Amino acid sequence: MKGTMLRKTLYALTAASAVALASPAAAEPLKVGFVYVSPIGEAGWTWQQDIGRREMEAALGDKVKTQYVEDVPEGADAERVIRDLAQQGNQLIFTTSFGYMNPTIKVAKQFPDVKFVHSTGYKTAPNVATTNARFYEARYVAGMLAGKMTQTKVVGYVGAYPIPEVLQGINAFTRGLRSIQPDAQVRVIMVNSWFDPGKERDAALALLDQGADIVTHHTDSTATVQAAEERGKYAIAYHSDMSKFGPKAQLGAVTHHWGPYFTKEVQSVLDGTWKSNQVWGGFKEGMVALEGFGPAVDDELKTFLKQQEDAIAAGTLNPFAAPIKDNEGKVRLADGALDDKGLNAMDYYVEGVVGKLGKN
Template sequence: MKLKSLLVGLGLLAGTTMVQAEDPLKIGFVYVGPVGDLGWSYEHDMGRKGLEEYFGDKVKTTYVENVPEGADAERVITQLAKAGNDFIFTTSFGFMNPTVKAAKRFPNVTFEHATGYKQSKNLGTYTLRTYEGRYISGVTAGMMTETDTIGYIGSFPIPEVIRDINAVYMGAKSVNPDIKIKIVWANTWYDPGKETDAANALMDQGVDVLIQHTDSPAPLIAAEKRGLRGIGQASDQSKFAPEAHIFSVRDDWAPYYIKQTKAVMNGTWEPKDFWGGFQDDMLTLASINPNLPTDVRAKIDATQAMIKSGEFKPFTGPIKDNKGNLVVPEGHTLTDVELAQVSWYVEGITDEIPR
């Protein structure tokens, strides 16, 4: 969906009054990968560009890419604050504690951290309901697989990734009772070589549909070479694997960045924990391949419509973990706070979560 229509839908065009200021609002972004990863960091940078397009000379943005999680992140965030940035977005889970520390040191700077769960008076959090897209990915993979074996390339065993693995498996299980899922941990967000090795390791084990939680198109390219299938991560990766590509679950951050910048400008910003998904048009299915069977395409559309309308929520009980414990009671849907703390695999996943 084009930026303009998204902004109209969020009420950011009609009746908007820009706050006039002599100096532009300075906004900094911190990325864990390169802006050219064509995945997670790429889409955050597209959001930054959408912010510039909307506000023009009322904002001045800067970004730092390829920032390792840990001490380097704290150094970079501190430098951005000292450089006079009024608003700083840090966009990876491992930036959480460095962002918390920086928010304490710079109380007059507004911070927002993506995928984390710690807030303070000048620090908010935001994330996407990526599990919604993963559930549809699982449904699709469960219908498409000929070996009843699908694969997931994990980055790091944090709640977001564990939650999404569960969503994939539950989606696949809903259409294929014989489904098995194999998981390989790449221990990186972006490393095309490691991602390719992980993809090949899974395909060597009989996986014929790949789903990834890493950011390069390398797994899709590996699937294309072997005549198998895969689903793109974070951005539209269809051009890298015209036959293998089923669809990509695309993130669109621009509407959120614009909305929060408006709030800082007009003094209404306050720390919140925001979750965006299909309902907000911040999560979309990009470039659904026309080579899909008719029944698969119909199921994709129907499942997405049910999630977008709120009729169906993937993490609604009863759900047991793979130890036999009831982790989501019947009729209960996990709250956002509970979703942010998922540390268990659902029943049927035979792997153990790395510690």
């Protein structure tokens, strides 16, 4: 009898163990890492990326756990940080600056089971996707805003580096400006940095000294908007709404929105459906916007700008429709509209931009 009871007890224990083994343990959260090129701060490119990270966390709850490293220089430091995040068990890593492209590709080869998404680059791999926003679409409408508001017909533009992404913005802004003011000009100073508030401020002040009554920027800090506020001039912010730093100066802000995209990518990893791809979204996809309008922009002008935004989203207005001439008079496109290949190979200033590439 005892033997029978013992056998039953052992059987019950064995069966319970089998059930326990067959039952999945509570799923561990997916670890997701982010590499930021500048401090998060209170505005700018990295600030907007971090808003996207937090929106993704809010959407997915305890299914995800994120970590980030901010203010990571492009180059060797980036490679080290990306590798460290992979070694810490992050299964998806977002590398959020153009100069992280080659380090991302290199580390991805060493960690084939980790997924990577690189922002603003063009190189992919089986475990590396790329994403970008069509910043130039909102830049074109921002140029129209500047065209409606400028008195001197001179607009200043603080740029980071003369790469296609930055040139697309300068050229689209200029074409939008000149669609309103055909003889207006854009003066550009490149600071050769994504984030250097001191250089950005000096460049903005120099442009204001050259007669600009509106300044804008493709850099990360709020320095350009603050310089305009100090001088009693206007500014169009970039990356995020910077009205806190220029309540009278800011006419509007070209902003980027990453939360839905980050959420979609993370969810696809959770679902086991993630694939390397290249996403480039604009107004239509909700990845760019012109918002944060200041007190100087009335409702009539806001309505006009929204109409242009809707036309771009619908495909009836193209910021780079022919004819396109560079600022030396050479025809760059005679018919049609610039395609993505042409946009990503842009290496010139359009008509209306003062100066030559590489020279301030």
